[in-house]
Amino acid sequence: DAMVIQNPRYQVTQFGKPVTLSCSQTLNHNVMYWYQQKSSQAPKLLFHYYDKDFNNEADTPDNFQSRRPNTSFCFLDIRSPGLGDAAMYLCATSRQKETQYFGPGTRLLVL
């Protein structure tokens, strides 16, 4: 089945230790997104790739970076995680101007 896959589902890291979350898709969608969702809050868009073009939201901290080496994969790098970065991280894909399809999310815990 075509889908959006996120690994791992749960990630524990230490304060200040770099961590990478991964997302892959078999939908061949050209747009990929990363969202951060904290408890009882709306998913917040961090950035998105339209093909290879990177689009950063204005209020996304510099601590968050992303890479998209090919159509299928997209990575979220958190260079120095702080306690406030503990959240659910959702990856989504879409064709331009169409519905987004979400992965199951990676829950990040920062110790």
Add this chain to the structure above:
Amino acid sequence: DQQVKQNSPSLSVQEGRISILNCDYTNSMFDYFLWYKKYPAEGPTFLISISSIKDKNEDGRFTVFLNKSAKHLSLHIVPSQPGDSAVYFCAASPTGNQFYFGTGTSLTVIP
């Protein structure tokens, strides 16, 4: 600043009755709106969408209504079923590549 608002964090409805979930937005540039359903430990799943050229879109038991002058949309579920119990997110987009989410409404359908 929250551009998409869901002011009811929770809603309980009897099985077989109508569920009405509401969403308000502030950005008049939004022209595409979606509803997502989210079960615990899963990513949001697309439910139904509507573009700004319409005021109603129906798909089975789900109907979305859009009132552009009031910047308000609603999701009607008729009849409600216990399996509809989930968190429902409203999302809006000005371009089709950026989506802004509400904080969600937790629906409980009581058998």
